[in-house]
Amino acid sequence: MESSPASPQRSGKPARSSASGRPARSGSPLRKPAAAAQRTAPEKAASVPVPDAPVVLEIDGLRKAFGRAVAVDGVSLAVRQGSLFGFVGPNGAGKTTTLSMAAGLLRPDSGAVRVRGVDVWGEPQKAKSLIGVLPDRMRLFDRLTGAQILYYTAVLHGLDRASARARADDLAQALGLDGSLERPVRDYSVGMVKKVSLAAALIHSPALLVLDEPFESVDPVSTAQSVDLLHRYAAAGGTVVLSSHNMDLVERVCDAVAVIVDGGILAAGTLDEVRDGRSLEERFVELAGGRVAVEGLEWLTTFSV
Numbered sequence: 001m002e003s004s005p006a007s008p009q010r011s012g013k014p015a016r017s018s019a020s021g022r023p024a025r026s027g028s029p030l031r032k033p034a035a036a037a038q039r040t041a042p043e044k045a046a047s048v049p050v051p052d053a054p055v056v057l058e059i060d061g062l063r064k065a066f067g068r069a070v071a072v073d074g075v076s077l078a079v080r081q082g083s084l085f086g087f088v089g090p091n092g093a094g095k096t097t098t099l100s101m102a103a104g105l106l107r108p109d110s111g112a113v114r115v116r117g118v119d120v121w122g123e124p125q126k127a128k129s130l131i132g133v134l135p136d137r138m139r140l141f142d143r144l145t146g147a148q149i150l151y152y153t154a155v156l157h158g159l160d161r162a163s164a165r166a167r168a169d170d171l172a173q174a175l176g177l178d179g180s181l182e183r184p185v186r187d188y189s190v191g192m193v194k195k196v197s198l199a200a201a202l203i204h205s206p207a208l209l210v211l212d213e214p215f216e217s218v219d220p221v222s223t224a225q226s227v228d229l230l231h232r233y234a235a236a237g238g239t240v241v242l243s244s245h246n247m248d249l250v251e252r253v254c255d256a257v258a259v260i261v262d263g264g265i266l267a268a269g270t271l272d273e274v275r276d277g278r279s280l281e282e283r284f285v286e287l288a289g290g291r292v293a294v295e296g297l298e299w300l301t302t303f304s305v
């Protein structure tokens, strides 16, 4: 696989770890490759973190452009079984595009995704049975009730009717949706839609969960319940990749992290490797180019009456 060209860098921004987005193996997870290094064949993808656990998700050199704009530029990662992997980055960095490709929802221009060794694009049906996905801006059939959404999702994944109903009830209870399941989804709040979508992603007990902003708009109690559920799932051998803008939450929930900026991975590894002695938020701001001093806007404090 060829390495992809690096994107132009904004001044003051850290260098990308590599065109393939892989971190250094030792010391700081950041690498600052010379141009020559970027032309060499990529090394093996970074493994994170549970040592010796099998790799469940292998992302290899993914690239995606929309017209002339490159959204994802040679991203490679390996996520091991039992990991809760956080995928963070500024707005427009390429998180949703990468996760959509990882989950088989968006075809990459180049690169490959394997889940438990199954090529997501070569064997899509087999791969989809292994993946539970909560996409960005999930659109549900909103005339259906939450119970119907969960039931049909389960049956489409091959579960029998009794198991489908039992699992829907279990998940509704675990996520604080019991009492709402018989209402049509069009009457749900944004947070309730997230929760029923998470339940739908989990209902066939997939090997891998790909969750795009699963906690956005979800209240703190429901977030805690969802986190408990994800920890339980991971402890039993499930693997989770999630994106979030909430650095505190990622620090609390995830054992490994990748930071993506401008379509390339700047750091990846265990949480401690990526934090490098700081809070994840401080590290994130540094990697994302720091805070920009705001000039002008004096009118904002004039408070015209």
Ligand SMILES: Nc1ncnc2c1ncn2[C@@H]1O[C@H](COP(=O)(O)OP(=O)(O)OP(=O)(O)O)[C@@H](O)[C@H]1O
Pocket: 066, 069, 070, 071, 089, 090, 091, 092, 093, 094, 095, 096, 097, 098
């Ligand atoms: N369907 C599309 N058509 C054109 N451009 C797109 C499309 N989807 C994403 N992009 C562009 O690709 C880049 C990456 O977008 P993406 O949604 O992956 O970012 P993100 O990291 O998930 O952002 P956010 O945190 O704001 O959700 C952005 O510049 C975005 O404008």
